[in-house]
Amino acid sequence: MKKKHIPLPVFLKRKQEKKKSESTPEKLEMMITIVERGKSDKFIDIFQQYNVNVSMVVLGKGTAPTELLNLLGIAEPSKDVILSLILEKNIIPLYEEIQNLLKIEGKGVSLTIPLTSMVGITMYKFLSHENIKKGEIKNG
């Protein structure tokens, strides 16, 4: 007979999570932002306020959502795709600021994908914009 799994009370769970986050470095996530062509500079300026040190712009194109756009000949609106690395804790404050700008500057989407692993302490320091003792990362 297997024992029934009893979930931890909520306050205990929080304590566990806290301990974990103290020993491991803070997580980075990859952020993909898709905006209209030429508008990427505006967004990158805002990103830099939130310690995003590296962002790369790739030229992309949107796909036509309707037959009407095809008829008008504007079937493939050109886009900028911004790839950047951001600390997990900065995502929500950044999104709160971007939210309105995305609506004003036309159809834009932003999303983040969690990273699973990374190599290089100095690179991590540079990307996360924070000074961390060497020992802490080894533990993680």
Add this chain to the structure above:
Amino acid sequence: MDNTQQYEIIFCIVNYGFTDIVMETAKQNGARGGTIINARGTGNEETEKFYGIVISPDKEIVMIIIEKENKDKILHAIYETAGLENLGQGIIFSLPISHVLGINKENKLNTESKGS
């Protein structure tokens, strides 16, 4: 803003010119829009010479944000139309998304509302 983890992003790497087929099948199965990036593939040159096959390095990457419920359906549909066994030679995979901004839930079925 959403962080309920109900969305995923599909990356689809296909030969140049096959993005229309990918987007068509994705839209038939519930996706709304996508973004295309040009890319260049790298293969094993020695094996290519040995077999006398030329694999065209021109590729395009299609990124599509979808709801989790539609994921399996879309992935299978794209594999059938533009997968590795077809001319599109597509590699298709999906990644989890932790935060999303800029998707309006209300117009889920209204395809006119959302591009990009």
